[in-house]
Amino acid sequence: MSGILRNALKAVCSIYIPVRSPLKSAKWWQQNFGLEYAVPYNEAEAQVILKLSDGQWMHLVETEGPIENQFPNKAGYEMFRLTFEVRQIEVLYDHLKTTDIQIGRLEDRGSCGINFVFYDLDGNKYDVNECVNVHRTPEEVDKVKVHLFDQIK
Structure with missing residues (x-):
């Protein structure tokens, strides 16, 4: 790339949140904040992906480690x-x-x-x-x- 980069990072498109139970957490976010699924739940990925109102994705990622x-x-x-x-x-x-x-x-x-x-x-x-x-x-x-x-x- 030539020249100086200026504001190359436009926005945050996804955030990743450590949780114990992605489905339980997703229900909590839905009930309290009205968030919706961005994509259908895939158990193999051990995460739920919810969508914020402006389109960003919030990944509720299952972890067994410390939060x-x-x-x-x-x-x-x-x-x-x-x-x-x-x-x-x-x-x-x-x-x-x-x-x-x-x-x-x-x-x-x-x-x-x-x-x-x-x-x-x-x-x-x-x-x-x-x-x-x-x-x-x-x-x-x-x-x-x-x-x-x-x-x-």
Whole structure:
């Protein structure tokens, strides 16, 4: 290749999640997030492939080894490997509060948006984000923040 590569990596098309039971995990993702199968389940592959709304594939890969999807940052905070982008974060947050899913506290990260974390059946930690200032009017942002953060007070 000649020249300097610039932004050669376009997007993440697949993510791989370690799980104990791909079918049980797939059911959990379907029930709680509405994900659908990308391809039919193939038992020989020991994984389920689900599709996110924008088309990326999430592979739920069976493992017998340790599941260590998190890692500590320099300050010791347990980091997640993925942040899911969502729309209507308040709808998802309200829904997840009615389930037995472990969810973290809401955070207003300013220009980065509103976030919270959750854990799957196998203890994998995920972050959820909506850049509300980008996707909503200032009036809508105010309503969302009142809805989400006034519940906490």
